[in-house]
Amino acid sequence: MGRQHDDETCVTVHLPYAPTSVRRARHLLAGDLRRSGVRESVVDDAELVVSELLTNGLVHGRPNAERTIAVSWCLRPECLWLSVVDGGDVDELEAVQLNDHALSGRGLAIVDHVCDSWRFDREDGTRVTAELAYA
Template sequence: MGPSSVVLLPYAPSSVAVARQYLSSDLQEWGVYETVIDDAVLVVSELLSNALRHAHPLPSGQIKVAWQCTDGYVEVAVSDGGSATEPRAGRAALSSLGGRGLGIVEYLAENWGVRHEGDVTTVWAAVATADTVSNGHAAVPSPAVRECI
């Protein structure tokens, strides 16, 4: 398993920018290509925005965002307190203001899915990399946990 990070964020729209910044910084440090970083940051933005719009916070009142580099992929995941509906990619009308998030994720990621563990729902996506880490073996303590208030 490669380098990984976990960030606990407030259940608030401002957390999207914070998650994007942390993810981008980590992936740059780990030697991931800029185009892959851009895709991963957009994917995490969509997953986190969807969680904030459609799901409940975790019991702590927060939302968890995690990422790792493994086997030629950057895997990102957003965990929340679940919702009444299952996350799925839809077909938004051209005039719709929203409804494209998981379609964007589906386009950019090699694969994505949903895991349920008790009251926690995690939506994850794997973005492919040609050479995820420039030296092939980045050594980062696992997992780095940050809590942003």
């Protein structure tokens, strides 16, 4: 499931393009981070971020050719990278400003608040990657 480099551990899982994959991704990510000795507060933040990214991919994206969605994380010496890739094709992504009246649309705003940075690219679908410092 993962590969190791000198100073990082990276994991990619391909999950069904279905809402049930959010729970599965959270479970896999949290277990991996805990086994690596990551602080519980960082595990909690990572679970929140991967939930938001994956939910956005499921709601606004499209499945890839295999009808899956890819979730990846790389545990680096001072930060954690979280990434979700769907088969969609968006021109622009931005975090909307949070307000008390919106019933949805808060995912990227939450990611923007919790993470140190995030970005997206359109190579092989839509990939959103967030960086969470923990050192």
